[in-house]
Amino acid sequence: MTSSETDIAQSTGLSRRSLLRAGGVGALVVGGVAAGLGTGIAPAAQAASGTTSLPFFGPNQAGVTTPAQQHLTLAVIDLQVGNAFELRTLLKQWTLAANQMSKGQPVGALSTPDSQAPADSGEVVDENAARLTLTFGLGPSMFDSRFGFTSKRPLPLSDLPVFSKDQLDPQRTGGDVFIQACADSAQVADHAVRNLIRIAGIRANVRWIQRGFLDVGGAPGSTGGTPRNLLGFKDGTSNLNTNDSARMANNVWASMSESPAWMAGGSYAVIRRVRTLVEPWDNASLKEQEDVHGRRKYSGAPFGGTAERDRVETALLPIHSHVRVANPRNGAASENERILRRGFNYSDGLAPITGPILNDEGQPVTGLLDMGLMFIAFQRDPRAQFVPIQTRLDANDALNEYLVHTGSGVFAILPGVLDTSDYLGSTLLDGPRATVAPTPTTTPAVARRPVPKKKRAPRPRKRLPRRRRTS
Numbered sequence: 001m002t003s004s005e006t007d008i009a010q011s012t013g014l015s016r017r018s019l020l021r022a023g024g025v026g027a028l029v030v031g032g033v034a035a036g037l038g039t040g041i042a043p044a045a046q047a048a049s050g051t052t053s054l055p056f057f058g059p060n061q062a063g064v065t066t067p068a069q070q071h072l073t074l075a076v077i078d079l080q081v082g083n084a085f086e087l088r089t090l091l092k093q094w095t096l097a098a099n100q101m102s103k104g105q106p107v108g109a110l111s112t113p114d115s116q117a118p119a120d121s122g123e124v125v126d127e128n129a130a131r132l133t134l135t136f137g138l139g140p141s142m143f144d145s146r147f148g149f150t151s152k153r154p155l156p157l158s159d160l161p162v163f164s165k166d167q168l169d170p171q172r173t174g175g176d177v178f179i180q181a182c183a184d185s186a187q188v189a190d191h192a193v194r195n196l197i198r199i200a201g202i203r204a205n206v207r208w209i210q211r212g213f214l215d216v217g218g219a220p221g222s223t224g225g226t227p228r229n230l231l232g233f234k235d236g237t238s239n240l241n242t243n244d245s246a247r248m249a250n251n252v253w254a255s256m257s258e259s260p261a262w263m264a265g266g267s268y269a270v271i272r273r274v275r276t277l278v279e280p281w282d283n284a285s286l287k288e289q290e291d292v293h294g295r296r297k298y299s300g301a302p303f304g305g306t307a308e309r310d311r312v313e314t315a316l317l318p319i320h321s322h323v324r325v326a327n328p329r330n331g332a333a334s335e336n337e338r339i340l341r342r343g344f345n346y347s348d349g350l351a352p353i354t355g356p357i358l359n360d361e362g363q364p365v366t367g368l369l370d371m372g373l374m375f376i377a378f379q380r381d382p383r384a385q386f387v388p389i390q391t392r393l394d395a396n397d398a399l400n401e402y403l404v405h406t407g408s409g410v411f412a413i414l415p416g417v418l419d420t421s422d423y424l425g426s427t428l429l430d431g432p433r434a435t436v437a438p439t440p441t442t443t444p445a446v447a448r449r450p451v452p453k454k455k456r457a458p459r460p461r462k463r464l465p466r467r468r469r470t471s
């Protein structure tokens, strides 16, 4: 064992044996030079990178304003590292690995001595990067006493209030670290998360994982357009325009002028796992489905319009329709509230049934589908954006009859990693940058709303599926 291996073993808590099994520091730290070395072959991924790879480095992390890919693997991890030194070591290792994988390269040497496991799990060595983006964030729990960050907690990273209709599963709520892997290949996205978890080893407890998918542009030969959610509606029509840098500066990116400065170039993500009750939905009339949304199902047009992009006339929408409640179009106040939605559909087989559930005829009900939306939204301040929107939706949205919020989280999305000398979280651990690339702001600053009273997350409780008619 070299001295640097001893250092890593001490800082990570990995035993010498497990470190050697992981291929030593070279494999664990995944230095850029290690990729493909000694194999005698150039992985196809390397040959193809450039056309399908998106840069990992930049003032903002990729995966926020990046046009959505087709697949999501989202992991929320609780860390088992004890101090800021160990955290920095892990974040540097993740930085190196994330940059490698974003280029379509394995996280370490493909060939190893006979006694060692390969550094990379290997399932995508023949694939290109598939537009992989990896986006990292920190939850409120990272600002407890473990790392000495208590005074650095950003105010926008406040715990979300408990909404009246929440049925949150504690195993899918909160957590220390958010890792969002998006790619045009499910295997590439999964590989990325798996290898980041593997690099962390005993330093990470995976709290929850959610896979998702999106028919971006539709299947080959189809008409494409805005992807549809699993209720059959176009979802994303009136989302923010990510090419509008003034809008992104106003509604999405944290800036140098607000506290804390270490977050400049970062953002805040709210995630909600929202199950859609498709059994009753599929029996609802087309009129009911459209009334619930305030848009036409097939064209996506708002009520009163004929085409998807037609102007939304609020007065023409049913008063409790999802679109009207989500965005009442009250001028600057509504504009400042708008969030960048980047959700994915999910389908996880059957919903867990915790006891005999009877339908209205007294017959046992089984086989309710667990599918819905992995809602992900980026914003500059959840207290002034997601929270007021969701507060209105929770109280008034006609869609609530068909939704169950089962998971939740809020995360500070770290500023981007500038280059190979930088690493994820450097501004938090080493101090903010002197400047960040200026982003033009022409629209007014986000109006700060009164911060809702903080409530604690509910105690774990048994979750029962609702009684539902099956036919």
Ligand code: HEM
Residues within 6 Å of the ligand: 229, 231, 233, 234, 235, 236, 237, 238, 239, 272, 274, 275, 276, 293, 295, 312, 322, 323, 326, 327, 339, 372, 373, 375, 386, 389, 390, 393, 403
């Ligand atoms: C399974 C749950 C949900 C479904 C099926 C759903 C579906 C939709 C659909 C079809 C639209 C209209 C098309 C569009 O402009 O994108 C929409 C708009 C919107 N939704 Fe949702 N949504 C869900 C959850 C949420 C949640 C939890 C929020 C919380 C903030 C939210 C906020 C919005 C907003 C802000 C708009 C844009 C309204 C506008 O500006 O016109 N949605 N949603």
